[in-house]
Ligand SMILES: *[C@@H]1O[C@H](CO)[C@@H](O)[C@H](O)[C@H]1NC(C)=O
């Protein structure tokens with residue numbers, strides 16, 4: 076009943092919005108938007124974003140899970156955090172081949188995916204991003220990263236890596252809600268922790284803030300790529316009303332849209348690097364966001380848990396040496412990075428990859 080009522084209200088609001096206005100779309104201005112799409116990197120990171128959905132924490136921590144293979148082989152997890160209360164999961168580790176610390180966030184596990192997607196329609200821009208006048212975000216996205224066990228665990232791990240490697244390259248990734256959290260994490264590292272070399276690459280993430288936020292975000296974390304896929308519904312949400320550019324949610328750049336062309340046996344995937352507006356009308360916005368199936372597979376890699384609607388984890392007594400449960404039942408497993416194999420970012424690295 077409640078939901079039907081909200082739908083009706085929204086339809087009325089929408090109808091009015093569309094009827095009344097004729098404003099132009101808003102460009103997100105960005106001084107230095109230097110994100111360069113790297114297909115190889117995206118196909119590696121999607122495997123990290125997939126692995127974080129695994130529920131056997133022993134396998135995840137030791138990087139022996141069924142998804143902890145392939146392009147991510149040899150990864151060393153230094154922190155694994157499960158926030159039981161909020162049903163969130165993330166890990167931090169060292170990827171020698173990428174010469175970077177990788178942080179991965181899991182997407183939502185709380186309800187069915189359908190319920191979660193329906194709820195996305197109603198997320199309000201209801202809080203200010205601290206220190207940025209006019210930048211608004213949704214409290215749920217913001218607090219999932221900022222007010223849970225996740226953030227302190229991640230910051231601690233990044234600091235430990237920094238102690239060992241100096242100003243190491245950091246890549247935050249995640250799918251869906253995990254992409255929203257990766258974005259807040261990347262911004263947090265830059266704004267509050269003076270991280271220099273931060274890169275964010277997300278898969279099928281929802282919008283998280285308004286145009287002022289998007290503009291601020293892309294200034295601070297210019298090396299950001301948002302991958303969207305076909306008709307994936309989630310990047311279309313919460314809705315963007317092009318006629319009310321100041322009032323609505325607005326994606327930050329840079330989107331890369333994956334879509335299929337051809338038909339029959341001649342279908343192949345195209346990767347379109349979109350404009351720097353964040354809301355390129357010729358990318359995912361050019362199609363109807365009506366697919367959950369397109370949300371769950373990126374680059375042929377499954378991005379979902381084996382079972383939906385559970386925050387279940389597989390426990391193990393052997394974790395004691397790596398930390399364990401806090402009083403609320405949240406889990407944090409840590410180890411120090413052992414491989415001193417990361418190269419320190421040199422001037423030339425900084426120029427070519429991360430500035
Ligand atoms: C793309 O990323 C891969 C993996 O990190 C790296 O080896 C390669 O050099 C990158 N390509 C370019 C053109 O930067």
Ligand SMILES: *[C@@H]1O[C@H](CO)[C@@H](O)[C@H](O)[C@H]1NC(C)=O
Nearest residue numbers: 214215217218219221222223
């Ligand atoms: C988030 O944390 C801040 C600071 O600890 C607190 O004031 C605020 O009430 C919290 N908000 C939510 C929604 O948990």
